[in-house]
Amino acid sequence: MTPLPPELAAATALIVEDEFLIANDLRRILTKAGYQVLGLAESGAEARALVAQAAPTIVLLDIFLKGDETGIELAHWLGEQHIPFIFLSANLTDSVLNAAKVTPSFGFLNKPFREKDVLTALEIARYRHAHSEEAKLRQQRDIQMAVNNAIVTLHDRDQLCLAIAAQIDKLAPFALLNLRMGLPEEQSFYWVMLRKTVLGTFERVHLPGLLGRDSPPELLAQLTQEAPDQLGERPGLFAGAAFEELCRHYPTAQASHDAFGVRAMAVFPVLLKQRSFTSIELASTRA
Numbered sequence: 054m055t056p057l058p059p060e061l062a063a064a065t066a067l068i069v070e071d072e073f074l075i076a077n078d079l080r081r082i083l084t085k086a087g088y089q090v091l092g093l094a095e096s097g098a099e100a101r102a103l104v105a106q107a108a109p110t111i112v113l114l115d116i117f118l119k120g121d122e123t124g125i126e127l128a129h130w131l132g133e134q135h136i137p138f139i140f141l142s143a144n145l146t147d148s149v150l151n152a153a154k155v156t157p158s159f160g161f162l163n164k165p166f167r168e169k170d171v172l173t174a175l176e177i178a179r180y181r182h183a184h185s186e187e188a189k190l191r192q193q194r195d196i197q198m199a200v201n202n203a204i205v206t207l208h209d210r211d212q213l214c215l216a217i218a219a220q221i222d223k224l225a226p227f228a229l230l231n232l233r234m235g236l237p238e239e240q241s242f243y244w245v246m247l248r249k250t251v252l253g254t255f256e257r258v259h260l261p262g263l264l265g266r267d268s269p270p271e272l273l274a275q276l277t278q279e280a281p282d283q284l285g286e287r288p289g290l291f292a293g294a295a296f297e298e299l300c301r302h303y304p305t306a307q308a309s310h311d312a313f314g315v316r317a318m319a320v321f322p323v324l325l326k327q328r329s330f331t332s333i334e335l336a337s338t339r340a
Contacts, residue, residue, distance in 0.1 A: 064088050064179065067109040069127065070141060071095045071119045075164065079113055082168050083175075097122030097130075104134065111179055112138035113162070113171075116149060125152045129295045132157035137182035139174055141166075155293035211257070214245045218255045221333070229258070229313055229336035231305060246305075248313065263308050292317035305334075314338045 066088045070076040076093045083090050091109050094100040096119045100112075112131060116124040124140065131138050140153055143164035153161075159178035162171060218230050233244040246258040291299045291306075296317055300307040309315040315336040322333075 064110040064175075065091050065107070066175075067091050067094065067100065067103055067112045069094045069097075069100045069112060069118065069124065070115040071117070072115075075115075075141075079171065082171050086172050088175075096120035097124075097127040100127055101130070104131075104136065108134065108136060110137075111175055111182075112136055113175075114138045114140055116140055116142040116145070116153065125149070125156060126294070128153070128156040128158060129293070129298070133289055133295060137178050139178050157290075211245070214247060215255055218247050218249075221335070222249065222255075225319070225335055227335040228338045229309055229315055230255075231309075231334035231336070233334075258312075263305075263312055288321045290317075290319050309336055 064087070066083050068076050068079050068083075068090060070079065070093065073093075073095075076095075080090045080093065091107055092103045094103055098120055100114075103109075114124050114128060114131070118124050118127070124142075128138060128140070137157075137159045139160040139162055140158055141162050141164065142149075145153070159181055160174045162174055214232055217232060221227070221230065228249055230247045230249075231244070232247070246263060247255040248258050250256055287299075287303075289295075296306070296310075299318065300310055306315075306318060309318070313336075315338055317337045319335045320333070
């Protein structure tokens, strides 16, 4: 078997498969090709424990596992950890296939599989993942530059937020933007939500419009001084089940879904000039 190319060498793999004969065969194939197999897991719980010990370069993931957690559910968690994976399965139903489609999968291997197919799928998945990560870093760098360019000429906070929104929308079009900005030296905090109109302009979303007009006045007063949750501290891309999980833990994500039909969100930090920092949340009404 042809060894791995240099740029894909020294790879580690985790095999999550509840049928031992299949898992062991995969381990043999990967070891022969130069992969270091970190372990075999029969359930989602075992897989999470192994990942906690050492994050693998790639995961081979069966859709049907032992225990309460399915491979689909584990796939969303792996995506949040930025660990690429390939699904293993046989005789997929339409419902299972549709559920698998919304995960950040890097491929499918149908059982039974050939050695060549396994190794080819792994190399393609790792190549795609490496280049997708580079693309994310480039986009985040471009957004950070756009934000800093806006800060150079604008000091009014509302105008600054509108300028940032306009710059970011050119790079990554969005339906809703939530901007949280901290100025540690001034011990101040500022957050604003902007919604893109049908005309392509941006309007501010005020708290009653987001949380509902029946919200207690004391809550609205409190939120003029601080953010309602710590969503900005959880960077990542969230869609499908991952976004549903986000909504269960963060009120602003749930409120965005309820008020504006948001179905997906990207959250990431940006370092600003003048010793300030911010987090940016881009929301989409399309999953």
